Amino acid sequence: MTESCVFCRIVRGDEPAHIIDEDELSMAILDINPLARGHCLVIPKRHVPWWHDLNEREVSSLFRLAWSVSGRIKRAFEPDFVAMYARGRRIPHTHIFLVPTYKGDPVDRFFNALEGFQESSVILASLRNDLKETAEILRNV
Structure with missing residues (x-):
């Protein structure tokens, strides 16, 4: 974990976040600048800038949690679909966007x-x- 990374601070509990779900390796939180109601981010608990540098267990955890939270978003807000994409350029800590889309x-x-x-x-x-x-x-x- 790094001190300068907002996601690492969230994982440590040093920054507030609306946690939706988590497991041993990953955490799903609401995005503080949502593109739609229910827009979530799924992050690994370990600081890894790029998703393709995660280990196999982290990839499994991250995508399993993304799948689970997407189901919650679909049930709660009934979007046409939940868009999913991975980023990390602006905040260099892997994060998957889950955005209910209409x-x-x-x-x-x-x-x-x-x-x-x-x-x-x-x-x-x-x-x-x-x-x-x-x-x-x-x-x-």
Whole structure:
């Protein structure tokens, strides 16, 4: 844990948080700047900047807790779906966003715009030409 990390301070109990659930390795809290009612963050209790650097037990814990809390969000707020994405760039402590999403809300519009860009961008479209080679590279690393 680091002193400067807000999530580490929350895990230690040094910062207030609305804890929704936790287990030995992970914790789910409400986001203090929610994009929607019920927007949660799921964090590992160990300070790990990037989710792909977690150990296998932490990954299992993190995603199991995310799955469980997503079910709670669905039952409580009945969204169209619960968007899930992992970040860590602004606050370098792995965190999974769980955002209840409804048709036309800001998160839905953002992902629709992103998908539209992904499908129509000439630069990104050129990546389709390399799919076979890219798959081969990733299989053999």
